[in-house]
Amino acid sequence: MSRLSSTDTPTEGEVPNAEEPAAATDEARAGLLEALTGELGEALVGSHLDPGDDLWVRVERGAWVHTGEFLKTGLGFQYFSFLSAIDWLPSPFGRDMDAQVDLRLGHAESSEIDQTIEQGVAGGDTRFQVFARVNDIVNGLAVTLKCDVPDDDLSIDSWVPVYAGANWHERECREMYGIDFVGHPGLRNIYLPAEFEGNPLRKDYPLLARRMKPWPGIVDVEKMPGEDDADEATEEGSDS
């Protein structure tokens, strides 16, 4: 993964224009990763550390709740930020839902896209990944946790007993991706009507509005009333 380091080096860390704090935070993140590896052992299957910036850790499904508990009680990550999921499937519709003008300007070769599933930071083996972020607000640290969820058994243990705030996030994740959270106190739809079919944030769920009426894209293709329909505006006039 071609992750780039932080662009905000001068404002990184607690104190402005000093190099030491960034390095100190780094040590803290490396120490955190070490502590997690020590506790989880084999269950920690992947990690990625961006010096002075961020930390990703991927754990096994069976250790998901234990990781949360350990982070909260053992390491002081009391703050729950969010929980959601990623569907790594490349859109089966290719690029036909993107604006065709944008694609032409962006020099996309064809409307087909490579259908191999490629997971992001900290790796992965499955199409769906649950990810969550928790903060240690005392030391200014945060960690993004990821977990593979296999296609044939889309379920994972609920975080609600650990972080009460996970309740609504898991409800949202369930209706948007169809992932079941075992042990959740009331796993019903949060946004969508109860009788809604499908999981809208999955990549194979078509965005119907876009299929009905194609998006005009970067260029203003609709002419103003006074304008003549001379074809000057197609290449120029990008709104960048």
Add this chain to the structure above:
Amino acid sequence: MTAISDREQLAYLAAQAADARVNVELESEGMTLNIGPQHPATHGTLRIVAKLDGEQVLSADPVMGYMHRGYEKLAEVRTYPQVTTLINRIDWVGSFANEVPFILAAEKLMDVEAPPRAQWIRTILFEMSRIANITLFLGDMGLQVGAVTPAFFAFRDREHVLNQIEAATGGRFHPNFDRIGGLKDDLPAGWITETRRVMKKMRSFCDEMEQLVQGNEIFEARTRGIGVIPADVGLSYGLSGANIRASGVDWDVRRDNPCGMVHNELDWKVWTHPDGDSFARFWVRLQEVRESTKMVDQMLDGLPSGPIMAKVPRIIKVPAGEAYVETENPLGVMGYYVVSKGDLTPFRVKIRSASFNNISIAPWLLKGVYVPDIVTILGSLYFILGDIDR
């Protein structure tokens, strides 16, 4: 039908009615009160289904989704510069602040940094949208306890801030002004002098609110000790912004993890309150507005010159990677988790909005309170519905 069967029938009906009354009495244990989705105290279309025992709330269940617009899905088919148009509408009272974390996340992935002047103006507008946003809260909080005047004062003075935002960006509510690598435009002539005047006005508005609302006996009676959130509960629910600072947690992303903005070059203070009740949340926000006006003044004084746009390609392709950037928005911590696959459009955008977490504590917090306090507690948590539903 004879007369006697009429009487029999009447007796039967009376017996049934008596049974029904008994049934009603038995069921009245758990009366259900539906508040919203169209209710003046809900800032939009939040619906709350409350089960009551007399005046006391047994359980309260917020029902969302009346304004769910699916921005996370829509962002996947829009180019990066187009996404700001969508996310402007998440928290529509402090729109500019919504754009900043997304733009910063994209800049982080692209390894681009906005020039200093753009960063300063960005921070000025960021703080001004905070002032415009929280001013609305200050007036509205008076309204929750039955005082109408503060609301009018707030709308009157907020107008000046909106005028300044409009003068700089061209949009009162949806500026759409932030760009990857800088800003759309420089400040117009005369803007700085006028903004100084407005900031002074907003400080006197804060004083006015302090006298009018904060010291008011009824206001104190309705908010002191009501809706207390202990710090550890607030943290596990992911509360942020003034809601968590009012519980004594000294955490502000602007100070603790500044990214792409210039807050750490300014002289300002993070306000906290130990009580964690509705009053504390009002008090902290009032101090924050005042602090923001001071920040804007300092930034107007120290505004560097130079370009406002870094060198960025015309067609923006963001390199593959994942980045999460969060900022301290008016409503609390707002962050965007952007996954890019090197395309024109993001692969996945997770929007971590402040109000979603802030209001998820409502079922816990409203348990056991009295009906009139539902309104003040929800008002003091301060949510914007677009920020919950996204």
